[in-house]
Amino acid sequence: MVVGATPSQFIAGFLEHPPTWVANPWFSQSLTIVGLCLIGASLWFNVWSRKQKAIDGLAEDMSFAIHVLVNRKPRPQTDDDIKQWKKDYEAWCDKVSKKLENRAFFTRADQLHFDDLGFIDPLFMTGLPKLDELLGQLRLKFERLRDVINWTQQRRR
Secondary structure (H helix, E strand, O other), rough: OOOOOOOHHHHHHHHOOOOOHHHHHHHHHHHHHHHHHHHHHHHHHHHHHHHHHHHHHHHHHHHHHHHHOOOOOOOOOHHHHHHHHHHHHHHHHHHHHHHOOOOOOOOHHHHHHHHHHOOOOOOOOOOHHHHHHHHHHHHHHHHHHHHHHHHHHHHOO
C-alpha cells in the first residue's frame, strides 16, 4: 500500500531499475564499512566471550582465595586472627555467590551447589580445630566451584 505495488513487484522493480544513489561509489564503500562494523560488533559482544569472561572471573576469584586465604602469611594463630580469616572467607563466598546469580550463564542449581555444603571431610592442616574446619569448607568450596566452571563450559547455551 505504501509504494503502490505488491512486495514482489516492488523488489523486482527495484532490482530492474535501481535508484541513482545505489550507483554512487560512496554507497558501496559505506555499505562495506557498516558491514565490517556489524561483524566486529557481533564478535566483540559475542555471548560466548561474555560467558568465558564470567568463567574467567570465577577462576580469578579462586586464585585470589588461594593467595589470600590458603597461603596467608602469617598464618592465623589467635582467635582474633581466625575471626578475621573467617570474615574474609565469608566475604569471598558472598562475592562468588553473587557472580553465580547471573542466570545468563549459571543456573540456580549451580549457585546452590556452591552455597550449601552438607558434610565436610575433616582437614588437619594447622592444628587449630576452628581454622582447620574453615579450611575444610574452603577446600570443598573450591571443588564445588570447579564443578560449576566445568558444567558451565559444557553447556551449549
